[in-house]
Each structure stands twice: as structure tokens, then as C-alpha cells.
Amino acid sequence: MIASALGAAFLGILQGLTEFLPVSSSGHLVLFQQFLEITGDTVLFDLVLHVGTLLPVLYFYREQVAVLVRDPLQGQGPFMERDGVRLWGLLVAASVPTAIIGLTFEDTFDALFANPAALTITFAITGTLMLATRFAPAPSRRLTLPLAIVLGIVQGMAITPGISRSGSTIAAALFLGIDREQAARFSFLMSVPAITGAVLKKGLDADLAAFDPVALVVGFSTALVTGYLALVLLVELVKRGGLHWFAIWCYGAAILAGYFAMM
Numbered sequence: 001m002i003a004s005a006l007g008a009a010f011l012g013i014l015q016g017l018t019e020f021l022p023v024s025s026s027g028h029l030v031l032f033q034q035f036l037e038i039t040g041d042t043v044l045f046d047l048v049l050h051v052g053t054l055l056p057v058l059y060f061y062r063e064q065v066a067v068l069v070r071d072p073l074q075g076q077g078p079f080m081e082r083d084g085v086r087l088w089g090l091l092v093a094a095s096v097p098t099a100i101i102g103l104t105f106e107d108t109f110d111a112l113f114a115n116p117a118a119l120t121i122t123f124a125i126t127g128t129l130m131l132a133t134r135f136a137p138a139p140s141r142r143l144t145l146p147l148a149i150v151l152g153i154v155q156g157m158a159i160t161p162g163i164s165r166s167g168s169t170i171a172a173a174l175f176l177g178i179d180r181e182q183a184a185r186f187s188f189l190m191s192v193p194a195i196t197g198a199v200l201k202k203g204l205d206a207d208l209a210a211f212d213p214v215a216l217v218v219g220f221s222t223a224l225v226t227g228y229l230a231l232v233l234l235v236e237l238v239k240r241g242g243l244h245w246f247a248i249w250c251y252g253a254a255i256l257a258g259y260f261a262m263m
Contacts, residue, residue: 008215009222012049016226019053020188020234022130022167022246023253027119030161031257047202048216052223054195056231057188064189090186093145094152095193101156102197109160119257122162127250129164129171133243136171139179143186147176155190162257165191167246170238184238188231 014032018025029046058065064087071084079085141147154172158165166187173183237243 004212004215005218008045008219011045012052012219012222013226015049015219016053016223016228017230018164019223019227020056020166020230021249022126022164022170022234022243023249024123024126024162024164024167025053026159027123027126027162027253027257030119031116031253031260044202045212045215045219047199048220049223050195050199050202052220053227054192054199055224056228057192057195060228060231060235061185061189064185087189089145090143090148091189091193093148094155094186094190097149097152098156098190098194099197101153102159102194106159115261116257117261119162120254120261122160123250123254123257126162126164126167127247127254130167130250131244131247133171133174134241136174137177139177141177143173143178143182147173147178148186150176151186151190155194162253164250165194166234167243170243174243180238180241181235184235188235 011029011032014028015025017023018028067084068087068091069084071082072079072088075082075084151169151172155165155169157163158168169187169190170183173187174180178186237245
């Protein structure tokens with residue numbers, strides 16, 4: 001039980017940090033989950049970790065979430081010109097390609113890349129992408145439906161273990177000329193339907209009979225707290241143009257994955 005709780009705490013911290021920091025949560029879980037003892041159903045445990053990292057986004061961007069809820073019903077002005085309605089349109093435009101790619105190719109990508117040898121490549125790709133953000137152009141565009149669709153495609157491709165969802169979508173937004181604060185905000189609001197969809201999909205496969213309350217509570221709590229702290233940190237770093245520093249982490253993870261592969 002102690003080993004299970006410690007393993008749950010470690011994976012919860014790992015999920016909370018890497019879900020938001022641009023270093024790939026799925027890649028890190030592939031690297032370390034095989035070495036840790038977690039009792040109960042691992043699908044259910046993964047589901048709980050995802051919920052633990054969903055709540056920080058809803059809280060951190062609670063003002064935008066309130067606008068999404070309020071504007072379609074009580075907003076002022078023409079319906080299609082309300083901020084909340086426009087944001088709904090952007091999120092739907094981004095979520096459709098993400099869902100199509102995820103539902104169509106998730107098993108394929110997991111099978112191809114869920115091993116340390118392949119993670120060496122995908123972590124290095126993420127690191128290079130983070131490093132390239134140093135050379136992103138100055139902000140020049142407002143987020144539009146076509147750009148939201150592009151970001152949704154990028155988010156869908158980030159189901160590949162070792163490719164960071166937050167890193168790739170924020171980087172893509174910066175390369176498209178969207179300002180840093182909006183790039184971070186939209187990236188994380190995009191994650192809400194993506195994470196919710198993953199939770200619902202995993203919920204269908206979860207074995208509720210294999211229920212380890214200690215592991216679930218510990219994993220959820222650590223993912224929740226570390227996820228919020230990581231979200232605050234990343235948003236601040238994006239505003240300051242410091243996304244490229246995470247290239248060091250990603251290249252280190254690539255080296256570690258290569259070491260595990262040789263073992």
C-alpha cells in the first residue's frame with residue numbers, strides 16, 4: 001500500500017507538471033509508469049489524473065469560462081458578436097479536428113511511439129520546437145476560425161507520446177503571429193474539451209471494481225496542486241517569451257529515453 005501511494009504521488013506530480021509544462025505528460029508517463037507499482041485499475045487511475053489537471057484550467061481561466069456560460073444566454077449586442085459566442089465558435093472549430101485525429105489515430109500513435117526508443121525522437125522534436133519559439137515573429141494577427149482549425153490539428157497530432165500538447169499549440173500560435181497571452185489562454189481553453197473527451201473515453205474502459213481509494217486520492221490531489229502551480233508558471237513564462245528554456249528539459253528527456261531503450 002505504501003509503495004502504491006508513493007507511486008501514485010509521483011505519477012500525480014508528474015502528470016500535474018507535464019500536462020501544462022511543454023514537455024509532454026504522455027511521454028513522461030510512458031517513461032516512468034512501468035517502474036512504479038500502482039494497485040487497482042490503471043485506466044481508472046489515468047482518468048483521475050486527467051480530472052486533477054482539468055480543474056486547474058477551469059479555475060485559472062474562470063473569467064473566460066464565465067463568459068462562455070453567460071454570453072450565449074444573457075450577453076448584450078448581436079448574438080454572433082458577443083465575446084462568449086465568438087470564443088465558443090473558435091473552440092468548436094479547434095475541437096473538431098482534434099477529435100477526428102484523436103479518435104482515428106490514437107491507438108496507432110500509441111502503438112508506434114509508446115516505447116523509450118521512439119520517445120527519444122519525439123522528445124527531441126518537442127525540444128526543437130520549444131527552442132524555435134525564440135524566433136517567433138512579432139504578434140500581428142487576431143485569432144480567427146481558420147487559425148483555430150490549424151491549432152486544433154496541431155493539438156490532435158500531439159496525442160503522440162513525447163509531443164507536448166501545450167507546447168506545440170502555443171508554439172504554433174506564436175508562429176502564426178498570435179500574441180503570447182492569447183496563445184497561452186486559447187491553448188489551455190482548447191485543452192478543456194480535449195481532456196474532457198479523454199476522460200469520457202477512458203471512463204468507458206475503466207474497471208470501477210478495481211478501486212484503490214488511496215492511490216486515486218493521492219494521485220488526484222498531487223495532480224491538482226502541481227497542475228495549478230505548473231499552469232501559473234507556464235503562463236508567466238510564455239508572457240515573458242521564455243518558452244525556449246524548456247528545450248533543455250525535453251532534450252534531457254530524450255537522452256533519458258535513449259538510455260532506457262538501451263537497457
